[in-house]
Amino acid sequence: MDASVRTPLLHGQAGHADEGLPTPAAYGQVQDHPAFLRACHSPWRCLPQNALCWIRGGVVAYLTAVGAMILDYKLREKSPYSNWRVVFDFSIVTYSLLLIYHLVVLGWTYTHLYHPHIDDSNRG
Known part of the structure; x- marks a missing residue:
């Protein structure tokens, strides 16, 4: 197959300036905010940020309580194996990563809501 017939994987490759994948700016959607800011705000206008913070807190509380029950059950x-098998169990590892993700995003949401201008505070 001739190389000129194939579709380029990356937008803007040499020789394929008019072909390839469109950039987000081509759709009128420029993502100029960092990822944590996009995670801190609700995608729905009817859900305010303080309600989102409470919902995220409820999800973290629920995941923590369920995680404690799962850990108790697994132990x-x-x-015939030792209790260290729980640490390497795939379901426990993925659940832990999910809990860590929700904790981080809750921290981002809380910080962005209640302390939006942390750099303006007095230091020292």
């Missing part, structure tokens, strides 16, 4: 489960 009491009969197994």
Whole structure:
């Protein structure tokens, strides 16, 4: 197959200036905000940011409570292996990553809502 027939994977490759994937700016959507700011705001206009903070807090509380119950169940489960098997269990690892993600995003949302201009504070 001739190389000129194939579609380029990246936009703006040499020789393919008019072809390829469109940039987000081509759709009129420029993502000029960092990822944490996009995660801090609700995609729905009817849900204010303080309600989003409470919802995220509820999700973190729920995940923490369920995680404690899952950990208790896994440790009491009969197994010929040691309890260290729980640390390497795929479901526990993915659940832990999910909980960490929600904790980080809750921290971002809370900080952005209640302390939006942290750089303007007095230091020293």
